[in-house]
Amino acid sequence: xxQRILEPAEIESIDHIAIARVRLPDRxxxxxxxxxxxxxxxxxxxxxxxxxxxxxxADAQHAVARTLSLPPVSAETIERAGAHCMxxxxxQDAGVPIAAPALFQRLTESATTLAxxxxxxxxxxxxxxxxxxxxxxxxxxxxxxxxxxPATAPLLMAALQLDRTVTASQLREQxxxxxxxxxxxxxxxxxxxxxxxxxxxxxxxxxxxxxxxCATEWHMVRVKCSHCESTEGISYYAxxxxxxxxxxxxxxxxxxxxxxxxxxxxxMVEPLADDLASLALDVLMAEAGYGRANGNPLLWLADxxxxxxxxxxxxEGNEGGEGGGGRR
Numbered sequence: 001x002x003q004r005i006l007e008p009a010e011i012e013s014i015d016h017i018a019i020a021r022v023r024l025p026d027r028x029x030x031x032x033x034x035x036x037x038x039x040x041x042x043x044x045x046x047x048x049x050x051x052x053x054x055x056x057x058a059d060a061q062h063a064v065a066r067t068l069s070l071p072p073v074s075a076e077t078i079e080r081a082g083a084h085c086m087x088x089x090x091x092q093d094a095g096v097p098i099a100a101p102a103l104f105q106r107l108t109e110s111a112t113t114l115a116x117x118x119x120x121x122x123x124x125x126x127x128x129x130x131x132x133x134x135x136x137x138x139x140x141x142x143x144x145x146x147x148x149x150p151a152t153a154p155l156l157m158a159a160l161q162l163d164r165t166v167t168a169s170q171l172r173e174q175x176x177x178x179x180x181x182x183x184x185x186x187x188x189x190x191x192x193x194x195x196x197x198x199x200x201x202x203x204x205x206x207x208x209x210x211x212x213x214c215a216t217e218w219h220m221v222r223v224k225c226s227h228c229e230s231t232e233g234i235s236y237y238a239x240x241x242x243x244x245x246x247x248x249x250x251x252x253x254x255x256x257x258x259x260x261x262x263x264x265x266x267x268m269v270e271p272l273a274d275d276l277a278s279l280a281l282d283v284l285m286a287e288a289g290y291g292r293a294n295g296n297p298l299l300w301l302a303d304x305x306x307x308x309x310x311x312x313x314x315x316e317g318n319e320g321g322e323g324g325g326g327r328r
Contacts, residue, residue: 020202022176022186025215027169031062037270041277051277054298056115057158060106068099068166073175081177087189088177089167091141091213096133099162100125104155121151141190153300157213161297164188164214176216183226185211186218191294192258194271195226195249199263207260210271212297225251226258227293236260237288239280246274248281250290257290272296 035058042051073088081088097103104122111118125133136156139147168187176186184191193212197205208217209226224231226249233252238244245266250257259278261269276296285292 018202019206019219020173021178021219022173023198023203023208023217024171024173024176025165025169027065027068027166030165030169030215031058031065034058034270034273035062037268037273038277040268041273045277045279047277047279050299051273053115053117054154054273054276056110056118057107057154057298060103060110061158061162063106064099064102064162065166068102068162070098070163070166070170072170073167078175078177085177085180087179087185088171088175088187089164089214091164091188091190092138094137094141094160094163096130096137097156097159097163099166100133100156100159103159103162107155118155121149121155124149125152125155148300150300154298157297161213161215168214168216176218182218182220183209183229185209185214185216187211187216188213192226192271193294193296194259194261194275195220196261196269196271197222197263199267205264212272215272225249225254225256227251227256228254230254237281237284239278239284242278242280245269246278246281248285248290250285250288255290256293257285258293272298 035055038051038055038058042048042055045051078088080086104125107115107118108122108126111122128136133156136148136152137160140153140157140160164187171187179186188211190211190213192209195207195209196217197207199205207220207222209220210217220226223234225234228251230251230253235250235252236247237250237257238247243265244262246259246261246269248257249260259271259275259281261271261274263269276298282292
C-alpha cells in the first residue's frame with residue numbers, strides 16, 4: 001500500500017504536538033527530589049558534607065515553596081515576550097527575592113541542629129541592607145563574581161531559585177516564549193546548568209536543558225552541543241566505576257562541556273544535584289582540555305587574586321556566565 005509523504009509543514013505540526021517543548025517545574029516536588037538526590041549522592045563523595053548542607057537548604061526551599069505566594073506573570077508580559085521572542089522573566093531584572101525572609105528564617109531554625117555551618121552566613125544576610133542585597137543579586141546574575149561573597153552566595157541563590165521556580169510553576173506551556181537562541185532558558189535567559197534525558201509520557205527519550213535558577217526545562221535534540229549548537233565533534237565521557245547515569249557531553253568546536261543525565265540508567269537523576277556531586281567528572285574534563293560551559297548556582301568559590309585583578313583590568317569574567325556558580 002502506498003504511503004503519502006508528509007509536507008514539511010505537516011511534520012512540524014506533528015512535532016509540536018508529539019514533543020513537549022518545555023517542562024515546567026512542580027513546586028511540590030522539585031526541591032524535595034533535589035534534597036533526596038543530594039543525600040543519596042553524598043555517600044562516599046569527596047563533597048559529601050557540602051552536599052548534605054545543600055540538601056538541608058533544599059529541604060527548606062521545599063517547605064517554603066509549598067506556601068509561598070507570588071503574583072502571577074501578567075498577560076501583557078507573556079504577550080510581549082512571545083511577540084519579541086525574548087525571555088519571559090530575564091534574570092538580570094531580578095531584585096531582592098520575596099522568598100528570602102521566609103527561607104532564611106526556616107534555615108535559621110534548623111541551623112543549630114542540622115547545619116550549624118549556616119549560622120554565620122545567615123547572620124550576614126540578615127544584617128545586610130536592602131540595597132546591599134540587591135547589589136549582591138546583580139553580582140550573582142551578571143558575571144561580576146569578583147564582588148560575590150562565596151559563603152552567602154548559595155543561600156541567596158536558593159532564595160532566587162524559590163522566587164523563579166514558584167513563578168514558573170504557575171505558568172502554562174503555551175505561556176513560555178519560543179526564543180531565537182536555543183541555548184538559554186526561555187524564562188530566565190541564562191544558560192542551563194546541565195541536561196537530562198527523561199523517561200515517561202511525552203518526555204520519553206527526549207533531552208531537556210535544565211535551568212539552575214527556575215528549574216524550567218526546554219527541549220534540545222540529542223548529540224548537539226548545548227553551548228554552541230554544533231552537531232560535529234560531540235563526544236561523551238564518564239568516570240570509570242561511577243556508572244552510566246551521568247556523562248560529560250563535550251564539543252570539539254567550542255571546547256566546552258556540559259553534563260547530561262540519563263534517567264533510563266538511574267530514574268533518580270536530578271540535573272542540578274548530579275552536576276554538583278560529580279566533581280571527579282569536572283577534574284577529568286579539565287585534564288582533557290575542556291572548559292565548563294557555566295557553573296553551578298549552589299557552588300561559589302573564591303577567586304584567586306590574579307583572576308580578580310585581570311577582571312579589574314578588563315579581562316574576562318566568570319566563564320560560567322549568568323546564573324552560574326564560581327569556578328570549579
